[in-house]
Amino acid sequence: MRLIPLAALLAVLSTPLAAETLVADPAAPVTHEGNLRVMTKFGSERLRPYFETLAAAYMAAHPGVTIELIQEDDDSVKAKTKTLLASNAMPDVFFSWTGTWGGNLVRGQRAVDLTEVLDSDWGKTLAPSAVDAFAYGGKKYGVPLYLDAKFMGYSKPIFAEAGIEVPETFEDLLAACDTLKAKGITPIAVGNKSPWVGLHYVGQMLAHDVPRAVLEADFDPATATYTDPGYVTTLNRLSELAARCTVGPEMNGIAYQSALQMLSDGKAAMYYQEIIEFDNSASASTVLKPEEFGHFILPAPKEAKGDPMALEGAPEGYMISTASENVPLALDFLKFATTPENGKLLSAPPYGQPSAVVGGADPATMNPSVVGGLQDIAEASYLIQWLDTVNHPKVATAWLNGSQALLGGTMTAEEVMEGVRAAAEDAK
Amino acid sequence: MTDIHQDPGAATRQEPGATSRRVIQEFWRLRWVAVAVALVGSFVYWPIIDNFRVSLTHQDIFTGETSPAGLENYRRLTEDPVIGLALWNNLAYAVISVLFQVFGAFLLAAIIEGLGSPRARAFWRAVYFIPSAISTTVTGLLFYFIYQPGMGLMDGVLQGLGLGAWSRVWLGDPDTAIYAIIAMSQWQGFGYAALLFSVAIQKIPAELYDAARMDGAGALRQIWSITLPMTREMTGLMVIITVTGAFQVFNEVMVMTGGGPNNASQVLGTWLYEQGFNQNDMGYAAAIGSLIFAVTMACGLAQLWLNARRRVT
Amino acid sequence: MSFWPAMARAFLWALLLSLGVLVIYPLLWMALNGFRSNSQIFDTPFGLPDSWALTHYAAAWAATRGFLASSLLVTLVSTVTTVAISAWTAYGLTRTPMPGQPLFVAFILGGMMLSPTVALVPLVRMLQGLGIYDTQGALILLYTAFRVPFTTFLIRAYMLDLPRDLDEAATMDGASPGTIFRRIILPLCSPILISCIVLHILFAWNEYLFAMIFTNSPGVQTLPVGLSSMLSKQGTNFATLFAAMTISALPIVILFFLTQRYFIRGLTEGIGK
CATH class of the missing domain: 3.40.190.10 (Periplasmic binding protein-like II)
Known part of the structure; x- marks a missing residue:
């Protein structure tokens, strides 16, 4: 049983003591250096290449940055998130659903408050209803990546x-x-x-x-x-x-x-x-x-x-960890992921995930049914979220x-x- | 052990280092069990003790906070209607499994071992054992498809037999879900049990049967008055393994129904998983764990007690 | 007079045969579905597939290769550690002088009574604390710890029946307990060791509860977990799923057929006392 105190000791030692960032500052300067861990929900064979492409492009543009991708799928992302939460090892950028799931992350002070950033010019390039779906207590915590209905x-x-x-x-x-x-x-x-x-x-x-x-x-x-x-x-x-x-x-x-x-x-x-x-x-x-x-x-x-x-329907999106040591960089990567070009890439086959970026869809490259569905989402008077x-x-x-x-x-x-x-x- | 105590005074009378050297020597003898004790102690016993501690707390995985809960989680156990349902399902699992995997398997083993040719015996033992060698994930998925309405073998066979009216949504109907799972489990497990009984039957001296035949006893008579009593220890062991196994069942249910529909096929193991890992209620999950511990422990002790009593009488 | 025994024999054979069909047919159906197309699986559950093309099996092989490698690693390493530690422990418990020996027997064999499900919640945090959550190491450690009691039980029972004069003669010749263990006792125990190895492989290859909870990266997950997630990942590609199930079951069935003679012999001598 001598292993037990050792285990406890290890647990304490491995807990990062870094200060937490609770609110993101839109004016903070970005230093393109260091390591960025990103947990996605695109682990399936069909979707996996999307973030790989993105990460490669971002690293090519910023040689000082390395991006480590943790790609999970629909089933495993919940368990993975809980594991990382319990071991205080949340990645800088992580996937979240809207509703209670995101709410719990906000309540646990795991997600950076992005209100000021999303109210800035960049925030206006995202579909407003999708941004609002990640609002809790009047503050905005998530960057929507795509819409679903x-x-x-x-x-x-x-x-x-x-x-x-x-x-x-x-x-x-x-x-x-x-x-x-x-x-x-x-x-x-x-x-x-x-x-x-x-x-x-x-x-x-x-x-x-x-x-x-x-x-x-x-x-x-x-x-x-x-x-x-x-x-x-x-x-x-x-x-x-x-x-x-x-x-x-x-x-x-x-x-x-x-x-x-x-x-x-x-x-x-x-x-x-x-x-x-x-x-x-x-x-x-x-x-x-x-x-x-x-x-x-x-x-x-x-x-x-x-x-x-x-x-x-509901959008799905990404949050930034309060334990991240480089919030401006994490934010910069999310801005890169939501450029109109990358939005169009996501909307078209084989991914077929309608981007939440305004102008992030090009009907010429997309399945016509997806284009029509996107139009329906834009025209809907109210997006009711999934009950579960x-x-x-x-x-x-x-x-x-x-x-x-x-x-x-x-x-x-x-x-x-x-x-x-x-x-x-x-x-x- | 005795050699150390031959002259306890001698050690103390000599140089002071001798005692500690003796102690070290004693400890050195434990090297044989040290690894096993450390492993089993840390990863088998300690978690069970720790589980009781967790069951007295509320845990919030999102904030990382733990707060004392007293007996609150245990009070919830008594009020949770699914607990009663799960206990019932576990019990049904245990009873049916004892029927098929202890008594059924015993009879089957007696039949196989009664066959004249050793090759035939080996063949049937091996054939029936095959499902036990396969992962419950595979067999669970397989039966999941077998039970599927429309595509499944089950419906096909029933229709072929002219029993189409009996066809049901085996896993989707709250009345049949758990029994469909239990049936799969019997299919998978009876061969393993039969093999163990075969092993026990092979140990019975052949002279006993020869003597019985001389007395004119038939096959059934021989099974009843020789095979059964001579394999009593194995039967006892199988009952305890089967019953405790039935209260720990998890995979089959998880793969085939996940406890549904509407919790109808929930067993204690899957309910623990649901509460702890889906609903993030680790404290309550630990309390369910304590319940599983209590039930399996009670089964084990009952078996020990029965064994002890049998020896006295 | 000979009518009834003949009837009884015919009845017994019919029983054995129909049980055999009941056992084998679903497995055969599984393997055959790996050759059918999706619509065939739905439309014609009976009968032989139209083609014997291995495309679904190839796809299943590609999809399960990573899980297979992981399963192989976990199974092999944990088999070695479990059987080695158990044999070592069983030897110490049966054939060396040891203070408090009955206590250790009770402690180690008592581990058989404890349910892995109960240990689940605390183990999550322990393994996270040790930093091995979501690694093959976690599974190897747990499989070893939870199987040492049962394996020790089997080997110990076997060693108890071995004659004592062997060790005594060797001790006279000046052999150390370590040498006696390696040179004399271990070779004598080979029947039960084979049974234990087969039993542990069966266990580790098929284990699901720990593997599901303590691993979640695709490169770490073992076959049973990988298979259960394939249903959601492959979506509607049923033939590939059936092929993957067959691929996962096949090695273990073959292993059993190859070793069953020794396996049963070890068990007979070990636990049938």
């Missing part, structure tokens, strides 16, 4: 064959499903084995049924009540959608990848997906070709009490489990909301 992707040939137009209202969508089902086609492929799939439907539909002010009060653990009747309305609408458009409770045993495959194989008419998945649904190697792929926003019901023009990241983890879990149980037919809308309210109470 949820759309219904559909097969144009199947729609044409069934004589269906792109639905304008939720009621039209249900009617279209009936037509497709009558023809023996699965209207919407859903694989809800991972419960966030179903919860993404809930998020978009809530924006239609519950006023924005109510939603935002409920997202804040301090003021959450979740008593608006619109919540039950949404869940009941979802049940109806599931009954008329999908395979029903069976979806809880299907992986979302299998469901996506059904659209790609031309076996289902629609699949609800993120804009960053468009290039996955239809490509040169799938049955459904890119020109046969179309998209629309999940439509609002005729009498919506909320905001019919709202869209579910905007809420307190306990509330998020209640939503995830509840919506999955609802779709599996083992819970009613009222029971789901009871669970959410109990979790919100618990999270206070």
